[in-house]
Every structure is written in C-alpha cells, then in structure tokens.
Amino acid sequence: MERETEIMTEIQAQPTTTITPALRGPVAMQLRDVAVSFHGRTAVRDCSFDVVKNRVTSLIGPSGSGKTTLLRALNRLHDLTPGAKVSGQILLEGTDIYRGNLTVTELRTRVGMVFQRPNPFPTMSIYDNAVSGLRFNGIKKKSLLDEAAESSLRSAALWDSVSSRLKVAASNLSGGEQQRLCIARALALEPEVLLMDEPTSALDPVATLRIEELMTSLKSRVTVVIVTHNMQQAARISDDCAFLLMGEDRAGELIEFDTTEKIFNNPVDSRTLDYTLGRFG
C-alpha cells in the first residue's frame, strides 16, 4: 500500500507520457503539460519538452496530431481565435509567456514565425517587407532600417540576388525567394526563437534544399522549431525531434521526445518506429 502511494506520487510528479532527455545545453523554451483546446475540445495535450538553444527541434506526426496547433501556441497566435484555450506552462527564458511579465507583442518579437505559404506583404517592396517588423515596433531611423534590411537579407541568403532591386514589389520574387524574404523579415527583429510551420511544403525541391541549408546555417544565432510532414527533412535538419500522434479521443498528444538520431534509430515507443519507418501516416 505504501509502495503504491509512492509510485502514484512519482507518476504525478513526472510530466505524463514524456521523456525529457538530459539537457544538452541551455534551454530556450520549456513546455510543461501544454494543451490547446477549441471550444472545450482538446486538439493537443500532454506536451512537455525542452527546446534547447541553438538547435533545430522538429515536430513530426501524421495529420491531425496537433503539430501546428502546438507550434502556434508558442507565440500566442491562438489569442485571437475565438474559443481557443492554452493550458499548462510555456516558458521563454524562464518567463511564462501567457501569465508572465511579457506583453504579447514583445513575445512575438522574440519568437518569430514563418508560415506554410510564402506570404510577404503584397503591397510592400522587398525592402519594406524586410524591415516591416522593425517599423511595427516603432523604429523609424533610416540608417537602422537600412542596416537591418541588409543584414537580415544576407542572413536569409537573399541579399546578392535582390540588393539591386530592393524597391521592387515582393510579389515579383519566386516562391523560394519569397519564403526566404519571410525568413529575413522574421530575422530582422533578431528573435531568439524562430517557429517554422511546414516552411517548404509549397516549394520545389531545389528551393526546399536552399531553405534547409539556411536553417542549418542559422542555428548559431537562432533556435529553430519546425513543423514538418516530411520525415526525411526532419531527419536531415533537426537535432531534436518530438513525435505527436492523434489519440483515441482525436486529440493529439506527445508520444516521444528525444534527439532526432534516437527517434529515428532507436525509439522507445513502437508507434514512433512504425511512423518513422513509414508504416502509417
């Protein structure tokens, strides 16, 4: 009886169904029992893991497993969705992003986002797109904006091809260039974390490869969290990997979190193995 109580306490103390690997470095974001529901219906739950600094963390899993929903919780994009509720704790450098002393606009300048579809602002030039985040945050000084435009476009490997036509509408760029412009736009704010929601799903293989190279080169200065449908991509570019799956109640949940190498080669859960081997999904 006593032994049983002990086990119970131990189970309760541990984040459920999660294996948090030993820290491999300082943590950028911590997720503790994160769940997201819409109008009382849970879309994803039981997510506890650490996003380690200067590494790429991928979220993988079949459709409906809540990857994107979880990602969007990390910069509070659910705030404007009626009926959306995020529970649990998400910490950015130790500060709770929902309840802590951090405004939503400040959070979003520190945690940037790149979307599935390349979506530069259609009415703005390449230059204006690149500095749009700075302008939203009240920076008007031309020298600062010029500097940020150049350095962010260089970081996104776009400067050489656009430096002579910065005033041209962003819609003139190819899909891959547009997506890199969106990355530059996010980088201009010098975020600590960059969230990417299937950033290459609308791109051809060559453009995809360039974005993947870019992510690897960006690691030294920004922590990346990427949602991807493409398992090869997750294996190629990510260091850590979270595998999510839709449970019986149609809510996504975290099955396993570990280094990408472990998830793909030696996972603990048999469902992870089945998924990475392509047996379902």
Place this chain on the structure above:
Amino acid sequence: MDQVALDILRDEEVVAENTPAATPRSWYANVLLVAAALFAAVSVGFVGTIFWSSLPTWVHHGGTLLTSSSWVSPAGPFGGLAMISGTFETSIIALVIAVIIGLGTSISIVFFIPRRFRTVVATFVELLAAIPSVVYGLWGLLVIAPWMETTVNPWLNKWPFAKAIFGNSGQEFGTSLLLASVVLGIMILPTFVAISREVIAVVPQDLQEASLSLGATRWQMIREVVLPTAKIGLFGATFLALARATGETVAVALVAGSVANAQFHLLYPGTSIAAWIATEFGEAQGNEISALMALGVILMVLNVGLALISRALVSRQRKVLARV
C-alpha cells in the same frame, strides 16, 4: 433580330455536332434562345431610342446644355449646368460621408464586433439598402430638413468663413444641396459597407498573422497590412457607391429643392440630373423632351462608366489576392 437568333442557333448546332452524345435541341432551348434574343433587342432598342430622341439637342444646343445654367420651360434655352454640377456636388459629399462612416463600420464588423453579433449587424446595415428611396426622401424632408433649418443652418452661418462656403438661402423648408448630400450619404452607405466588408474580409488570414507575428498590434495590422492589401477593392466599392449616388432620383427630388441654380453654396436649394428629369418630365414638350433625354444620356454614360470602373477594380483586387 431574327438574324441574331439564327446565328445563335447555328453556333449552337456546331457545338452540338461536336459533342459526343449529341441530343436534338428541345423546345425549351428554343424558348430560351428567343427570350435571350428578345432581351438583346430590347436593350439595344432602349439605348438607341434615348440617343435618338436626344439627338436634336446635341446637334443644335449641345453647347448650351453643357455650359448654361438657365433652363426656361417650355421655350428654352435648356442649360444643364445646374443639374450636372448639382449631381457632382451632392454625390461627392455623400461619398465622403459614406466612405468615412462605411469604412469604420466595415472594419468594426470584420475585426471588432463579437462573432455572434457580426452577422446581425452586417445584415442590418445591408437591409438599409432595401428601404425604398422615397422613404429616405420623406424622412429627409420631414425630420432632417427642419433640423437643418433650425440648428445646422444658423450654426454654420455664425462664422463668416463657413457662411462664405455654404451661403444662407433663408429658405423656409430647409431643402438644400447639403441636405440632399446627407440623405444620399446615408442611402449609399449599405452599398459601400456590403462591398468593402467583403473586400476586407477576404484579405488572407496568414498575412494578418504574419504581421501579428512581427509584433504588430491589431490596429497596425489593419492599417498597414489589411487596408493596403484591400485598397483596390475598396476603390471599387467607392465607385459603385458613387454610381448609386449619381443615379438616385426620388430622394434628391424631394430634399434638394428642385431649383435649377448652378452654384456652390451648399445651403441653397439645387437639383441633380436624375431629380430634374423626374420633376420636369410631366410638363415637358418638344425641345424640352429632347433636352431631358440628353441629360438622361449624360447620366447613363456617367453611371455605366462608374459601374465599369468599379467592376474593373474589384476584378483587379481578385487578381491581386490570387497572386498573394
């Protein structure tokens, strides 16, 4: 007309032969084709007769119609400047009123009103378009006109500057170009809101989220991303509202004062092309009929032009959105 119908029938036969499972044309297809041909003939005939009846005025008094403001019934001259200027003055002021109030309404409906009230408010605003214009005219005449006369008019005339602009007619019933503009502004509001709301609502969600993700406030998102993206369509809504204002007849006839007097003092009574045609037609004879028809041609060309511009803008907006 028969020739047109036959041509259509022949084309139809060629298509039918080329389709794998060609079936004989049934009787109702013939009925529909005759109806379509009839419609085309009526349209051509309608426009043609109006042009034809106005021809004497264009040939003999075209200059007078466009430059003189003196309209003497029944002998002439028939100068249309008062109606033309009145149409533009009232429509443009109405448009300013409608765009300012309408844009605020559309933005509120899309972004600020709680979801469950959204449809109710939108439907309410759009139902205003279903109220017959004579009711608006009556309301303007019986409710707004006395208020203008006792409150607005004296207030505006307190300042020499305003008095210089608006003038003081000393009119007893309060009918004026300004009153017509206000009533028109309220009348075209639903048209503007219906289209501008639609144009704003279809700005892609991920563009809005992209701006929020860059630390934009909601208001920055609306001002710097949503409205610029919707800009062309908003101009389309503006031109359609303008077309409605220039063509409005009964309400203007009731509240503008029906005086053919071209001037820019908005507190004086005036008239518009449409209102003047409606009030003068009953007693018109000979040359005056032709002159009214000529005014009708001007109004028709103006309205069709505005509607075409509006359509072109809305379809360009669609292309812009297809590209993003």
